[in-house]
Amino acid sequence: MSDKRMTADDVVARLRSGMTIGIGGWGSRRKPMALIRAILRSDLRDLTIVSYGGADVGLLCAAGRVKKVVFGFVSLDSIPLDPHFRAARQRGEVEVAEYDEGMLMWGLYAAGIRMPFLPTRAGLGSDVMTVNPGLKTVADPYGDEVFAAMPALKLDAALVHMNRADMHGNSQFLGPDLYFDDLMCMAAEDSYVSCEQIVPTEELTADAHPSTLRISRLLVSGVVEAPRGAHFTSCAPDYGRDEAFQRAYVNAAKDPAAWDEFSTVYLTGTEDDYQRAVARFDTQEAMA
């Protein structure tokens, strides 16, 4: 069986500017942040990002890598709004396709099961129908109702972060929620899973029910071991959200000099540099 282990930089080397990339997680929960940081180290740009958005969207917008965001919300959960996404929108810098959260799920599912669209009531009567001029309706062939026809959201690549995986790509969530990571992988040409730990296959179910293995190697092109790779978002039960660091991220957005400093300290080096800088931040927080 193939060994799909690779580094975060290997993943990014397989991506191209202009691609449509789906990012797993939800808000500020279990985001593939190590992979996002690897994108920030690369020269990828003009990306279309499909996400239940959080700091993934914010960081990529702040770095000018985003052409378009396909979203229902962008939120940091304990802090309602991401300041970088907000600023990019208010400067008119990014295109958007804004959908109801359920429509987003439906579009990913349609792509995953190779359908061009799926019908739904969601969106009808709202301005989702007017701000997405390409969004069409479809008549019930058995009755009289007319539904929104949510188009498939096909992804060139999906990036997700899981708790555990084996070297072949069988991936496991151990926290409370899978979010829509399975649908992201189904919708993508290629899916890349970062995880807290790569373990032998038999260890995956030593203490956990097999139903936690929600992403099969069938859908996975590469696996990256990235301990604390979701930081500063949550990755329960391995760790919670780093609220203090998230606040620092938000506060640094308040002026360009502060953001330059934040970027220099945290976003210009390697992933190891990042984790060391976070350890120093944590020490300072503990002493403060």
Place this chain on the structure above:
Amino acid sequence: MSGAETGTLVQAPATRAEVCAVAVAESYRGDGELIASAFGTVPAIGVRLARATFEPDLVLSDGEAYGVRGTWAVGGPAEGPIESWMSFNQIFNLVWNGKRHIMMIPSQLDAHGNSNISVIGEHAKPKVQLLGVRGAPGNSVYHPTGYWVPAHSTRVFVPAVDMVSGVGHDNAAKAGPAASRYHDLREVVTNLAVLDYAPDGRLRLKSVHPGVTVDEVVDATGFDLVIDGDVQETRRPDGEELRLIREVIDPRGLRNAEMRDGEVVA
């Protein structure tokens, strides 16, 4: 006067926030077995109060991914037996199945019950980017939807919302039977009043909270509210409700931080 039946804590008169929490609870009366989703502190208190008193079959989430029994305090972790797995995917399915009554916080709300939580200004280049439409379009056409407005003002109650996120009666009707079939707008609870809808689908003043005048509500609303007949006073909390709010559901008094009007009203 009520509220003096039990311990010393509950002998103080009700505050506006407590009246609002009871009004939220009342908006869930009769729901039976539905997920009661509520955003904001006062609504979170209200749904727990409803389940602890007259709507015991409501299903409440811990805010993460589980349905949890019991009655626990706001601002802390859920305490009680887990009764269901309610991951976001499961919730989305149940939303479309209709098994939920949500209370959302609109940034703007118009006379027909259209709400906006997405942007202020032009969508292409907003003056203010808010959350995004989130689940509002789907929620409002699939299951009962109400609103909580902690600061009733003409900034929130506007003649026209900048982006229709939650669907109002006029737009549901225009979009046809697929949009209106399960469209079910419920009460709007504000810091001043409770609003429902007149038969023509426009917001109506149902009751004003103790200490609030009809004129105050009218002045704080940026369109003409339907006012038919005498406007009632919102029901005051009873002693057991005050005990639950003060001793069990919100012992830290978080409800007062969400409300501008913390004053004693009853």
